[in-house]
Amino acid sequence: MGNTAAVNSGSTALKTPNVYHGISRVHQDNGLRNSVRVMDLVMFTQVAEITSCLYLSSAAAVRGEKVRSLGITSIINITLEIPNLQLPNLESVQIQVDDSPTARLGLYFDRCADKIHEVDRRGGRTLVHCVAGVSRSASICLAYLMKYHRMPLAQAYRHVKRRRPVIQPNIGFWRQLIEFERRVLGRTSVKMVQSSIGWVPDVYYQDVKPASSWYTSSSSRYGY
DSSP, rough: OEEEEEEEEEOOOOOOOOOTTTTTTOOOOOHHHHHHHHHHHHHOOOOOEEETEEEOOOOGGGGHHHHTTTTOEEEEEEESSOOOOTTTOOEEEEEEEOOSSSSGGGGHHHHHHHHHHHHHHTTOOOOEEOOOOOHHHHHHHHHHHHHHOOOOOHHHHHHHHHSSSOOOOHHHHHHHHHHHHHHHHHSSSSOOETTTTEEEGGGGGGTTSHHHHHHHSOOOOOOO
């Protein structure tokens, strides 16, 4: 059987996972709502290739046949409640962190980035997943790209979003990613700005145009 490990972040009680992370909660038009739901279902089963050695997905997409077909040799499972996939010659690590703005996911940025890099050096591939593949696992992929590909956070975000459009780290994770960028790269490319829905990273303004209609409304495509 594959090797497994688990780390508990000291998070609070288990919460029922919201696999869609509010992505389509604000749509009023039925046709638009249906099209977004179809997109959500596609993203729910997608395994996105972030680099030649790194993949990102939801938990629902983690299936033995898919893992084997992609040559994945290591999985980083960032959930409280979902057990590791057990396959021969598959290494699985579980980081038990809740998807909450107060969760200290940043404590694991270095450890997970180093693990992905180590697996790559051995010729392997890593799949990172959380429940929805939207917040926790996306944040880990961003941290890896900053540390080992020297990508500024804004560039890393655009890179991952092109491959998995539904990514949306929570605001607490954004703050931790900005601090990680400052530590790793010595500068910051993303800043938190005030909007009609509270503090958000400025990169969200570039996702929906025109920006002026975005920050005065809650009807943007992904509900930012």
